[in-house]
Amino acid sequence: MTDFLVRRIARQPRGMAARIALGLAVAGLALGFRLALSPYIGMGAPFAAFVLGVLVASVFGGIASGVACAALLSVGGAFMMTATGHPAALRRSVLSLLFFVACSGFVIWIVTLLRAALAREVAARESERLLKLELHHRVKNTLAVVQSLADQTFRGATDTEAARRHFAARLAALADAHDVLVDAGWREVTLQTVAERALAPFRPTAPGRLTLDGGPAPVSPEAAVALTLCLHELATNAVKHGALSGEAGAVRLAWRVEETAGRRRLEVEWREAGGPTPAPGGRQGFGARLLTRALAAQPNAQARLDLGPDGALWRAAFDL
Template sequence: MVDATSDLVYRTNHDWSEVDVVGGNLLFGRPGSLTPDWLDVLVHPDDRDQVRDAIARARATQTPFSAEHRLRSEDGSWVWVSSRAVPIRPIGGDVTEWFGAATDITARRQHEEHQRLLLNELNHRVKNTLAIVQSLALQTLRGTDDMGLACDRFEARLHALAQAHDVLTRQQWEHATLQDIVRTAIAPCLVDDPERFDIEGPDMQLDPQRALALSMALHELCSNATKYGALSARPGRVRIRWRAEVVQGRRSLVLSWEEVGGPPVTAPAHRGFGSRLIERGLRHDLGGEVALDFGTAGVTCRITAPLPNLEVAA
C-alpha cells in the first residue's frame, strides 16, 4: 500500500523527535530517518510555529495531527502538503508512535490563490465601474431641463463604457490595443458612411485604466462631432493619428483628433460634462496633457501621455 500511494508516508516516535519516511511520494529522496531538526530544515519558516502548535495539540489530546504547510522538496523548492497522522497505542496505554501521510496539494493551493486574486480584482473593477457610472449619472443629469435628452446621453455613455469593457474582456483585462479602442468608439458613426474617418497609427497596447479613459473621451468627441461638428454635415471628416515619441525626455503616446470640412465651429460659452471628461478625466487617468480646441475650422484635440504601462508592438 505504501509503494502504491502517491502520498508521502511517514511514522514518528511518541514525541515526534524521530521521524522516518516510509515511502510513497519521496519529496525528500529515499526512505529513511530524518535528522532531529527536520522541522527547522524541511518546514517553511512561516509555517513552523503552526506545525509545532499542531503537534503539541495532538500530543496533549492524543488525537490525530492535522496541518497544511509547506515542505522543502529534494530539489529545494517548496511544496504545499496536507499532513495527517494518527496516534498508535496499545489498548488502555499511552501513544507509542504516530503513523501519517502527507498529500501534495500545491496545485490546489495555487488554484485557491489564483481564485482569491481574481475575486479581489473583480471587486476592484466593480467598484471602479460603479464609481464611473455614478459620475456619469450625476454629471449627465445635473442641472438638465430635458430629462429625455439627458437619459439618451446617459444611455449612450453607458453603452460606450460597455463597449470598452468588451474590448478589455476579450484580452482578459490585461490590455487593449489602441486600434481596437478607436474603432470601437467610432463604430456608431460609421453606419451611414464608413469612409468619414482617416485613422493612422502603429500597433499599441493600453492598460485597462487608460483604455477606458480614452474610450470614453473618444465617445464624447464623436458625439460632439455628430451633433455640431464635422460629422453633422457632408463632406466633413475626422482624422485620428497617434504615434510614440519622446516628450520632455519621456517616451509618450501622442494622439490627435482633427475635424475638417464641417460647418464653422463656435466655441461653447461654458464647458459641459463631455468637455470636462475629455480634458480633466484624461489628464487624470493618463497622467499627461490634453489640449481641446474649438477652432473655427473644426474641433481639434491633442492628447499626450507618458508610456510606462503601454507597449508598442515590434
C-alpha cells in the same frame, strides 16, 4: 488547522539537500522507533512499520525525500533481518525487501500525484482570492465612473429625456470598453482596438470620412476606459454639431508613441475638417470637461480641446 496542513503539504523544502536530509531524518526516526520496539516484538518483519516512514517523507518532502527515506530503510531493514543469524530466512528477507521497495515506489508515486493535485488546488484558491479582490476593485471603480457620469449628465439638465439618452449612450460606451477589456483578460489593449470599438456606431457610410492612423500603442485598462469615453464624446459631438453632421466633413484620429530618455509617451489627436463653424462658446458643458479631465489619472497626462473654424481639435498625451 486543515488549511495549515494543506499549505504545508503543498510546499516542500527548498533545495535538493534539504529534501534528502528530511527523508534521512524520517528514516532515522523510523529505524530508532523499530529498534526500541524490538525487545517486545523481536527483530523480524521490520518493513511493515517502514512504509509509514516513506509515506511521511514523501508527503512533506516530495520524491527526493521519499526515495532517500526508502533507501536508508531498505539498508537498515535488511541489516535487522539478517542480524538474526538464520541463513534459512535469507529468501524471506530478500522477498520482504523487494516487496518493501515495490510498496515504497507505489507510495511515492501516489503521493507525488496527490501533492501535484493539492498544489493545483492551493494555486486555484489563491487565484480565486486575487480574482475576487481584483473584481471588487474594478466594480468599485466602475460604479464611481457611473456615478460621475450620472451626476454630470443630469446636473442642471432641463430636458430630462435628452439627458437620459445621453446617459444611456455613455453607459453603452462604458460597456463596450469593458467588453474589449474582458476579451483581453483585463490586460493591456491596443488603442487601435479601443478606437475601432468606440467609433463603430458613428462610422459614416462614405469611406474616408473617419480615419484611424497610428501604430501599435498598448494602453492600460484604466486608460482604455477613459479613452473610450473621450472618443465617444468626440464622435457624438461630431455627428450632432461637427464634421460628421454634414456631407463634406471628415475626422482623422491619429496617435503615436514617443520614446525619449527611456520614457514612452502616447500622443493622441482628434482633428475635424470641413465641418460647420462652431457657435461662439459652444460645447462647453460636461462633454468639454470630460475631454480635458478624463485622462487626469494617467501619468503626466495633458489634454486640450480647441474649437476651430472646421470643428473640434482634441489633443491628449500621457506616459505609458
